[in-house]
Amino acid sequence: MAALAQRVKxxxxxxxxxxxAMVALxxxxxxxxxxxxxxxxxxxxxxxxxxxLAARDAAPTQRxxxxxxxxALHRQGARGDPSFNACRESCRELVYRTNCARLAExxxxxxxxxxxxxxxxxxxxxxxxGKLENAGLGEFCCSSRPLRQTVAALPATAGDQTGx
Amino acid sequence: xxxxxxxVAYYPGCALEGxxxxxxxxxxxxxxxxxxxxxxxNNWNCCGAMEVKNVDPKLQTYLSARNLSIAxxxxxxxxxxxxxxxxxxxxxxxxxxxxxxxxxxxxxxxSKKAGHGNYEAGKVETIHALDWIKHSLGEEGxxxxxxxxxxxxxxxxxxxxxxxxxxxxxPEKDKGPGSESTSKPHFMDDLLAAxxxxxxxxxxxxxxxxxxxxxxxxxxxxxxVLNLLETAEACGADVIATECxxxxxxxxxxxxxxxxxxxxKTKVKILYFTQLxxxxxxxxxxxxxxxxxxxxxxxxxxxxxxx
Numbered sequence: 001m002a003a004l005a006q007r008v009k010x011x012x013x014x015x016x017x018x019x020x021a022m023v024a025l026x027x028x029x030x031x032x033x034x035x036x037x038x039x040x041x042x043x044x045x046x047x048x049x050x051x052x053l054a055a056r057d058a059a060p061t062q063r064x065x066x067x068x069x070x071x072a073l074h075r076q077g078a079r080g081d082p083s084f085n086a087c088r089e090s091c092r093e094l095v096y097r098t099n100c101a102r103l104a105e106x107x108x109x110x111x112x113x114x115x116x117x118x119x120x121x122x123x124x125x126x127x128x129x130g131k132l133e134n135a136g137l138g139e140f141c142c143s144s145r146p147l148r149q150t151v152a153a154l155p156a157t158a159g160d161q162t163g164x
Numbered sequence: 165x166x167x168x169x170x171x172v173a174y175y176p177g178c179a180l181e182g183x184x185x186x187x188x189x190x191x192x193x194x195x196x197x198x199x200x201x202x203x204x205x206n207n208w209n210c211c212g213a214m215e216v217k218n219v220d221p222k223l224q225t226y227l228s229a230r231n232l233s234i235a236x237x238x239x240x241x242x243x244x245x246x247x248x249x250x251x252x253x254x255x256x257x258x259x260x261x262x263x264x265x266x267x268x269x270x271x272x273x274x275s276k277k278a279g280h281g282n283y284e285a286g287k288v289e290t291i292h293a294l295d296w297i298k299h300s301l302g303e304e305g306x307x308x309x310x311x312x313x314x315x316x317x318x319x320x321x322x323x324x325x326x327x328x329x330x331x332x333x334x335p336e337k338d339k340g341p342g343s344e345s346t347s348k349p350h351f352m353d354d355l356l357a358a359x360x361x362x363x364x365x366x367x368x369x370x371x372x373x374x375x376x377x378x379x380x381x382x383x384x385x386x387x388x389v390l391n392l393l394e395t396a397e398a399c400g401a402d403v404i405a406t407e408c409x410x411x412x413x414x415x416x417x418x419x420x421x422x423x424x425x426x427x428x429k430t431k432v433k434i435l436y437f438t439q440l441x442x443x444x445x446x447x448x449x450x451x452x453x454x455x456x457x458x459x460x461x462x463x464x465x466x467x468x469x470x471x
């Protein structure tokens with residue numbers, strides 16, 4: 001799990017760098033490549049969801065929900081972990097915004113939707129990356145951490161060190 | 165509007181006595197200005213928040229149920245909780261007591277031991293501050309009371325992740341027109357639009373604020389918040405309206421931290437929706453605690469003729 005999380009971390013950094021670059025693109029560049037960029041953004045979402053599933057030893061589904069594998073992957077990822085639903089709407093927004101970008105008649109609208117879609121994708125990557133980082137710390141809060149750590153993993157106290 | 169929420173029990177919760185004090189102040193001030201009564205629960209306790217839930221979910225159910233029991237003893241059938249965490253936990257306790265015999269057994273045993281009435285599901289309805297205003301006055305009632313329209317103020321409405329999740333504990337939502345949506349919540353949008361605000365189409369209205377990571381992994385929290393702020397700005401928002409003290413504090417703190425740690429400055433302001441409604445109703449920014457916010461928005465309110 002730790003090695004996989006580390007690999008995902010590196011992958012997340014690459015995805016975030018690409019998304020940052022996409023957000024910064026000129027309106028004309030975004031609008032001219034609306035179709036491939038929309039596809040790339042959905043693929044980014046799929047990739048990070050696949051990483052989440054792999055970290056949980058699950059084989060990512062090839063099925064679709066409402067015509068999108070991204071939504072099927074999210075549904076699979078939330079199974080047994082209700083808190084993962086905190087990114088459900090981000091997945092849906094990503095699909096919605098990329099659809100809007102593909103269908104936009106005005107270049108300015110296409111660019112705007114793509115830029116927002118990239119920001120939504122960025123949130124998805126950050127959220128899942130954070131979830132992986134904090135795996136094992138408890139469902140909601142770090143204050144439960146000591147309760148979930150094994151005795152061996154706990155830092156030694158002053159008493160332990162002095163043998164007291 | 166049937167006015168059934170004109171007088172409700174009020175459960176502020178711990179956050180509204182601390183970092184969310186401005187939310188407490190503005191909620192009370194708006195209620196008073198609208199002629200809605202809030203009666204604070206006697207001797208209320210923590211809802212079990214995040215910490216207790218992780219130690220023992222049934223103990224959390226008991227703690228929330230005790231607050232519902234107090235409301236019942238005080239003669240109320242409705243309790244209003246403005247904090248998303250409290251609202252979520254009270255709703256969850258209601259659901260667990262209705263569907264899980266083991267939760268009922270623990271609640272019964274602990275209530276007896278503590279010497280107070282045992283709360284049974286179905287006696288008290290938990291509502292959020294958004295439900296309270298939306299259902300007691302509605303947009304028309306609110307619009308009629310607006311003294312300083314928020315017109316020209318571009319608002320991104322941010323609900324956070326606990327107001328609508330998990331769906332099964334909110335049986336009253338997703339019931340068609342007039343009800344709240346769990347996938348696209350709109351009550352805050354509706355109320356602020358009635359007050360004249362220009363709501364922007366904000367794609368991250370229910371996205372995670374990173375609150376859970378804030379101590380264990382501050383950088384992740386800061387990056388999540390920064391993305392919320394930058395997206396709001398990309399949508400043209402002057403202000404992010406909040407309805408949860410944890411989200412609100414996180415947005416404020418990490419806005420400062422994003423600039424210090426990552427050198428990324430954002431200008432969008434952060435205000436509780438009750439503060440915005442308050443100034444629209446003619447209350448002074450001070451009366452609704454704007455000066456208590458970390459995010460300095462008094463200049464913006466003055467610029468918009470709201471202060």
